[in-house]
Amino acid sequence: MTKAATDLAIETTGLVKTFGDTRAVDGVDLAVPAGTVYGVLGPNGAGKTTAVRILATLLRPDGGEARVFGYDVVRQANEVRSRVSLTGQYASVDEDLTGLENLVLLGRLVGHRKRPARARADDLLEAFGLTAAADRQVKKYSGGMRRRLDIAASILNTPQLLFLDEPTTGLDPRSRSQVWDIVRAVVAYGTTVLLTTQYLDEADRLASRIAVIDHGKVIAEGTPGALKSSIGAGTVHVRLRDPQRRAEASELLSRALNAPVLQESDPVALTIRVTGSDRGAAEHASRALADLATAGIVVDDFSLGQPSLDEVFLALTGPSEHAESAAPASSAQKETVA
Template sequence: MTHDESTPAIETSGLVKTFGSTRAVDGLDLTVPAGSVYGVLGPNGAGKTTAVRMLATLLRPDAGQAHVFGLDVVRQADAVRGLVSLTGQYASVDEDMTGAENLVLLGRLLGYRKPAARARSAQLLEAFGLTDAADRQVKNYSGGMRRRLDIAASILNTPRLLFLDEPTTGLDPRSRNQVWDIVRAVVAHGTTVLLTTQYLDEADHLAARIAVIDAGRVIAEGTPGELKSSVGAGTVHLRLRDAGQRPEAERVLARVLNSPVQLGADPVSLAARVTGQGTEREMDRGAAEQAARALSELAAAGIVVDDFSLGQPSLDEVFLALTGPAKSEAAA
């Protein structure tokens, strides 16, 4: 079946899922364009995994509608399953089998003849940097190697839509970067990726658009830049020469910027949000003027600043501003 490339990869309206008295997903409205990485951020219990399981046809919604490339996930579930693949939070491969055996077995289950399954297995092992470990039992793989094998298994048949549910949880920075490279390569070959993550830098590096969900519904959506602009024009970061001057510097910044000041673990570091006003361009200009005034006031107070920077708010700041204090955990 062919699909119109203008059709959204995912479109939901009023999607609801309850578990007893808990509404894990509460009227979720989401539109995911085809052909890129779409990030879904949210605290524990926000409903990310539950939403993914409904979109992948593993859970039946209690209310609302959801479509994958125009196909209804309830009425046309079999057709949807032919277009999607899911890599969950934990490795789903058999640890007592080798990497090659896992991929060959899954290939056979997908309908490959044995020679074709072996060829596809070898191709993916090479592409994911696992050829040297092909004949090693998966229980002897590192965490990063397991995740790479997991993703390889998910694309034995190239899916139109790949769900990656917190794929780098628990991985070291090197392994995370390897997984990120794989995700970019998958998208370059035409697959749309829906990525749920709690690593904000991960969404910042990979996603073209991001939805922030909390309590089972979307509370903000846009490009990383749009989301950052939504909580202020920027953040000033300073390093002082004398740690003893930090209390006075904190008072000056709070007064000039009219914003809470964050004290870094380093006793000479401070940061504060700069809001600005008006249009995005006016906000940027206003932020620069506020920052310059803060530096001038600090100098007038005899406070020596060794390092200063003004940049966009981080996604961490966006996330905390939008979701507020941590809430008690509900369904994931």
């Protein structure tokens, strides 16, 4: 194993997995730096979970190669398994046991003796804010508490690589924030995290790099900031005072900014994605505001900001529905941004 290989937690080349006639993973290339949070975004059925299961040695690929810390996931599966842990979309702990009993049991299964298993369980319960609920059956935990316990179980032996497959699905905002804090703490101790999620703000807050997967292909990859910049210099948001003048305002803005105008469900709101440089976008936006004032159209709110990750996602994947049964593979080419 070379030093270059160990600098990457994950490296895949042309990774393929088929189920019947469906190519769930269709030539995925990834290079995940060690010691980071790497986000994988994609709609339902995009191939995210299938790719994670291959990397965790739970599925064999039908083509291509995948390495984890330089070890091949097929030929050196045991080496990979000793270095990784996986937390799936649903809690895997036993609901009839208490939180403490779950962690002690799993600690014994991964090789700890009784006393060290209890000590490790106590430490994790305290770290994850679950000490007060340690002797309560998991069936009586909230969704956020179950998710925290599930992640705690995943790091009984601190893994070099932790797969988090949509870890905050269904959680309330406070519980999501607690899970985010846990992810940051895990990475601070040196663990690499591969995070799959449909929550774009989650990837934006946690990931240093993001891959967008659609129909089994990586269609874009880069830092959150670079991905946002790739679809335009900024987004103009306008709120009018008079909804009756929205059509007129749309025409003026489209002409001034040379871009289509999105009429939102709010009858006084308009959104325009601006292309070009940041400075050019600001100048065009200023002229557009002046044109509205000249026409006597009163604007209650006007802002120019960087595109959101939501807008990046929609621009790259489109608004079409995705089913788990998977649609034919997209012809979109991968876009890589530094």
